[in-house]
Amino acid sequence: MPVPPQDVTVEQPVPSEGTTAGRGVPSSAPILYRPNVAAIILNMENNILVAQRAGLKGAWQFPQGGVDMGEGWDEALYREVEEEIGLKPENIQILDRKGGYRYEFPKGRLKYGVYAGQEQVYYLCRFLGRDSDVNLNTAHREFDKWKWIRPEKFDMSWVPRFKRDVYLRVFRDFFGMEK
Known part of the structure; x- marks a missing residue:
């Protein structure tokens, strides 16, 4: 899988072949994936570490x-x-990074009115802190719980259907697991 270099910055959304027909924008518009x-x-x-959506x-x-535009991946x-x-x-x-994971949002749903999905780079990171360093009470609270689990205990039913293929690939690519 392609891996973005550490010093690369995002200058524009990731285009794809195809169009956004049926997604609420003109059918000639290319499909855009949010980095x-x-x-x-x-x-x-x-x-x-897994966290439960608020x-x-x-x-x-x-x-x-x-x-963000102009921001490096790391x-x-x-x-x-x-x-x-x-x-x-x-x-x-950061221990490793792999890119090229892509999913589309459910039909008819665009993020910020233009993105049909997301193209992701997954990072494998070693936690160097203490559990008390994890703080979910952030300015834009996204999670209400978190926990540590064994990778094999991750349950794919926790993930929305439109993201499951990506999670399946991620577990295979990073942990050698078929879930």
Whole structure:
């Protein structure tokens, strides 16, 4: 899978072949994917951090978020992890990154009126802090609970259907698991 270099910045959304027909925009418009980063955070026991979406009981996922225009991929990772779960850059160490994960939002739903889906770079990170460093009481609270679990205990039913193929690939690519 292609891996974005550390110093690459995002200058524009990721275009795709095809059109947005049936998605509420002119059918000649190309499909745009919002650049996105996601963090798989491992503690020293190789458990992964998962967080439950605020107000969505049973919807557990990895911290993730969009890459701002002109922002580097690594920079976006550190910003999103701090915004969503309160961890500072010194609390995590990047071990690996893999790109090219893409999903489309459900038909008829566009993010910010233009994005038909997201193209993600997943980061595998080592947690260097203490559990008390995780803080969900952030300015834009996205999660209401978090926990450490063994990767094999992750349940795909926690993830919306439109994201499941990406999660299946991520678990295969990073952990060698077929879920």
